[in-house]
Amino acid sequence: MKSASIRTFPDPILRKKTQAVTVFDRSLLKLVATLVRVMKSQSHGIGIAAPQIGVAKSVAIVDVSKRDPKTKRLILVNPVILEKKEPEARKEGCMSFPDYTAFLKRHRWVRFRWQNERGEFCEKISTGIEAICVEHEVDHLKGVLFIDHVTCLKTDLFPRSSSH
Numbered sequence: 001m002k003s004a005s006i007r008t009f010p011d012p013i014l015r016k017k018t019q020a021v022t023v024f025d026r027s028l029l030k031l032v033a034t035l036v037r038v039m040k041s042q043s044h045g046i047g048i049a050a051p052q053i054g055v056a057k058s059v060a061i062v063d064v065s066k067r068d069p070k071t072k073r074l075i076l077v078n079p080v081i082l083e084k085k086e087p088e089a090r091k092e093g094c095m096s097f098p099d100y101t102a103f104l105k106r107h108r109w110v111r112f113r114w115q116n117e118r119g120e121f122c123e124k125i126s127t128g129i130e131a132i133c134v135e136h137e138v139d140h141l142k143g144v145l146f147i148d149h150v151t152c153l154k155t156d157l158f159p160r161s162s163s164h
């Protein structure tokens with residue numbers, strides 16, 4: 001893989017629906033390692049999806065352990081959200097939109113299923129920031145971006161003031 005960097009909106013790869021992973025081999029492990037490295041290189045990075053580095057495969061990483069020490073890094077292959085509860089309007093950002101944050105509705109409780117990097121099926125309930133991040137990354141794998149959930153781009157989209 002050529003050196004990976006974050007694809008930013010309106011790169012068309014961000015709108016592509018990803019393909020499910022069916023082969024759990026070394027190239028998948030390499031993709032996971034690259035995603036983790038690129039995510040860690042970004043100061044706001046708590047999650048990343050493969051399309052954000054130009055790969056249209058259903059692979060994402062969620063790691064909110066800095067904000068919620070009870071959590072661990074999740075390697076999500078072919079993730080599917082099964083149930084969501086506790087809607088909440090909140091401000092969030094996305095590495096593919098370095099200049100903006102936005103108010104939108106997420107859920108503070110999600111139940112989801114995925115495969116780990118060895119292809120084993122897993123299921124979990126996440127709450128709080130982890131739930132919100134899982135929802136954001138699973139959206140990326142469907143070509144859905146956080147701006148799609150914003151009710152009014154005029155009032156609910158904000159320039160990101162902090163440096164990154």
Ligand SMILES: [Zn+2]
Pocket residue numbers: 093094095096136140
């Ligand atoms: Zn994002």
